[in-house]
Amino acid sequence: MSLDKTSNQSLAEAQRRREEGYREKALKMYPWVCGRCGREFSGKRLSELTVHHRDHNHDNNPPDGSNWELLCLYCHDNEHARYTDQQYFAEGSTATPQAPKTTFKAFGGLAELLKQKDEAD
Ligand SMILES: [Zn+2]
Numbered sequence: 115m116s117l118d119k120t121s122n123q124s125l126a127e128a129q130r131r132r133e134e135g136y137r138e139k140a141l142k143m144y145p146w147v148c149g150r151c152g153r154e155f156s157g158k159r160l161s162e163l164t165v166h167h168r169d170h171n172h173d174n175n176p177p178d179g180s181n182w183e184l185l186c187l188y189c190h191d192n193e194h195a196r197y198t199d200q201q202y203f204a205e206g207s208t209a210t211p212q213a214p215k216t217t218f219k220a221f222g223g224l225a226e227l228l229k230q231k232d233e234a235d
């Protein structure tokens with residue numbers, strides 16, 4: 115039966131549409147500047163500016179935009195590196211190909227500490 119596949123596809127489609135909906139709103143609401151590194155975006159490069167959810171809940175989209183933050187791909191990646199991979203990959207379209215550093219990310223801040231220690235040695 116292909117029933118499962120079909121419903122998965124329409125779910126993904128619905129999610130994609132919803133994401134485009136809030137992205138458009140957020141871009142109207144906020145200046146096209148990354149909230150972390152301060153880079154400005156326009157034209158084609160605007161696709162590198164993504165909408166981050168402050169509470170990491172993509173279903174929380176208040177109309178006043180209080181849960182949104184515009185971040186460039188790199189800063190967005192950074193922001194999510196502190197969270198679980200699952201949360202990150204749920205975001206879909208903003209994902210960039212990942213190097214196999216997932217085990218580090220899973221431990222969040224601890225991994226950062228270990229890494230720093232490593233470099234010091
Ligand atoms: Zn940035």
Ligand SMILES: [Zn+2]
Nearest residue numbers: 165166167190
């Ligand atoms: Zn995000």
